[in-house]
Amino acid sequence: MNNFIHFVILLVFSETPLSSSTPELYRNCSNHFRCGDVVAGFPFWGGDQRPRECGHPGLKLHCDYNDTAAILEIIGVRYRVIKIDQETKRLKIARDDYESGICTQNIQDTTLDDTLFVSAPDYVNFTLLYACTSHIPINATADFNCSLKSIYGVNSTKGFIVPGDTGPMGCFASATVLVPEQRKGFEQALIDGFVVEWKVDDEGYCQKCMASKGECGINPLNETAVCYCQEPSSSLKECHPLPAAAPPAVAANEPGKPKVSSSKVENHTRVEAFIIQHGSLAPKKFSYSEIQKITNSFADKLGQGGYGSVYKGKLLDGRIVAVKVLSNSKGNGQEFINEVASISRTSHVNIVTLLGFCYERSKRALIYEFMSNGSLDKFINNQRSPEDHQLAIKTLHEIALGIARGLEYLHRGCTTRILHFDIKPQNILLDTNFCPKISDFGLAKLCETRDTIVSMTRARGTCGYIAPEVFCRSFGGVSYKSDVYSYGMMILDMVGGRRKNVNLEMSHSSEIYFPTWLYKQLEKSEKLNLDRVIAEEEEEMTRKMMIVSLWCIQTFPSDRPSMSRVLEMLQGSLEDLPNPPNPMNSATAVRPPQNSSTTSSSSLIHITG
Template identity: 65%
Template sequence: MMMVSTQVWITMNVTLCTIITPFLHLLHFCLCILSSKYNVTLFKCNHNLSTKPPSNYVNLGCRASYGYEIYYDRNNTHPDQEAAGVFSGCSVVQFASKDSTNTKDVLSFVSAEMVLEIVLSHDCDDCFNHRGGLCGVDKNNHFYCHKGSSSSTNRLVKKMGLALALAVTATLVLVIITLYYKRWKKQNQTLPLVDAFFERHDHLQIKRYSYSEMKKVTNSFKNKLGQGGFGSVYKGQLQDGRHVAVKILSEFKGDGQEFINEVASMSRTSHVNIVALLGFCFEGSKRALVYELMPNGSLEKLIYNENSVIGDRQLDCQTLYDIAIGVARGLEYLHKGCNTKILHFDIKPHNILLDKKFCPKISDFGLAKVCTRKESIVSIFGARGTAGYIAPEVFSRNFGAVSHKSDVYSYGMMVLEMVGRRKNIKAEVDVSSEIYFPHWIYNRLVSNQELDLQNIRNECDNEMVRKMTIVSLWCIQTNPSTRPSISKVVEMLEGSAELLQLPPKPYWFSPSNSP
């Protein structure tokens, strides 16, 4: 948004100059200076500042989204020598503001309203205001005070006022047109990309719905199941009686690639542990995905719920163990069972859905990467995934190449949360060694202590939890080559706990730096 705001102002500024130009002879005739009374200075910094900025400079925090930081002086003062030193090497953007209000809302600066300041020269001020004359210059550019009637003076003032009023009004109209055009362009740039994809893949075995059909299926979106950053999910029913979950996506982000990823990936899959995509809607800016309905919701709600009884089912170690194996089989299918290899890149409890029999199904393929089965290493731009589950090599190639082992890491982090029935990082505990769960449980295993977890009731439970824990600790090894493949994970989970060896202690995170 910062980029858009700056572009809008530049457009507005150039337009204003263009409109005012025909009237400049009036302003020059008065020997006056026309300028904006209030100005805002922005510093765009692509690097970390070596010195802390003065207290009156606000950081708008754009690094996560755009890779740089934006600072501005909320007091709207002219940058002093100290600020110039701190922001050396940063780009500078200046534009006019409607006032000098101390605000943190940078969008308030983008306005067609502004205060223009006209400063007359001393001679012109004396001529115009004290002697009732008109300021002028002769053919030699020398000033003279022309004696004129008050009526001619009034006419000149009115002309100047009219010129400025026309300029500001035209600018306001152009700003509105510019903003609408940018929004229209952003939405319509995605149309060729998505339409081209569907033309190339007209063989997809899923139905394309209109938006009016989506409203009918969901009974005008009355039964809302959930809300997320992607949009909202509603319960619906198809004409054949099947209950479905309809995910209405928010407005387009980027070029629509996440929407294409979801449809392209899921249309290729058919597995008991992969949620079924039944249809989609793409109509203008309206996008929706139609899935089979998962009555028991997400794994996230299950494992973090203090109530150990879900519906009429007891949440025991056997249930968690079956879910862990089911998710591993789903990942094995994505990595090896499809015609193309699919890397999910966002395995976490929130994206594991449970049917009425608590069978787990992997969902949400918005970040997925489709590649050929021969590719062992994949190329991706930037990091993708959710903090706490992202493999080290995904956000820093210094740790190794990105591959199917990146999904294995996320899977391991997720299963550890299932075992502990808590987030891996838990800041509210009193003992620092217990803050980061993988280290806490690893130390227990090494020292042969009781795991002391709430769901363990007998020796059978203890063996299942021990297997899940050891396999997970292998999955979250820092070096991708040390992690097992997902097929090996299934084999280890289905084998005997006595045959499993403890892995090296994971060193990527530690209790001292995790929070």
């Protein structure tokens, strides 16, 4: 164990690059990876020909099928490599699981790491629906037959092909695939594959290296480009670099003046560049002295969080606002930029409106429209006193619909897809009429609308609401379906969150995972005995919300519906809703362990009697 800890410390903190003059590495990286008709150099590696130091960690190739096919794995999905063009940086790949036909037993979405790849513009998404038990989707372009009884235990063999990226839609499984817009046949298009362009060496380091008669590689310690030379060289980027340019005549700091912190200047410059780049899209900028006047010197505090504090304020035109003053510990301003960049692209009744911001070195604030009823968690938290107002089921249903509309807009309605990554009751604000608005975009991620999978260097979100794939990639790629999972956990909170008998410190024998308990109640068609009096006419609405939530928290992203489908289910009839699979059947390993910090207070229920 001590050796392992030492290795981790060395890996994290070592800044010493590999020697750029190692002749052995130069010789190894001079070799090409060869398998079948595929020949690959940098940034690819693999096999006996090219070791780990010769390529990008996400571009490992191996030879399969008796050395006839090169295989590349991207976020858990195997692809056959059809062609590599080193000049244009283009790669043609095809899903290996569809080589023998559309009836694969490995149903999952096509995954692409957007930090490494950009798909060609003439390809579109389609969704394959498997084991369908309901009516034919209106927009289906074709159908097929596959037996998946061994996996899902259903006799239905019906399958459909629908355009776009959607959820199961009444079927037991779905998979999003990428195919050419112009194609002769769908199954043949899956076998023929699609084209992507890799995004490695965008700054041209390796071009300089190879132009200087070196071989480019990647330092495994810090994943930076390194130039391997035949002979010793003092440069990490070139074997025979050109003479350095003369230094500028004027120094950066005038004599007698203190040096400016480069990191602070860089952070401030980044924010200023954002403001200039987005022009009219950026909200109004306020000075810190104006923020003080708006809040009456921060006299009326509305709340406190890890981000800082929220104060009530008043603009010159009389509008009441909420001013979120960020703490000085917010790092390099990236979360601040995330929030401003994300919310500036939105205009929707269920997204909170950002009216302005302040950024003066360490002074940072965001000005939002004022929401008189505060956050949703205040109305579903079981710690509220009995005299507090309890929302009716109809109101909760309307709130669930509003949040779903807001998320659908973020995922599909914007020109740039926005993934929120922190959907929870605390980030849903309610106006005077209890209209919900999604807020707090500090963890949001922007991506192109056609991107299915996004890259993340660390888990984002709040314990109890984070989708399994966010902290463990073996469950699938991170995508907008991660927001769907968080939404489902929040719906569980909304309908079941006022349970008096929740106790996180109860004995293991008297505790069960709430979604499992709920699934059993639905399975037995029993009346939902939650901690609230539900009128007969509200039972159907409650049951519908529960069914939707269980669909949303399916372990694997491909099994969850899109927010468009969620809206259809919430607004449709209960009879048309297919019962979801038990969320825990597919992977009991994701069940939050007892007393785990990742366990939500709404995840456990104490069953008495």
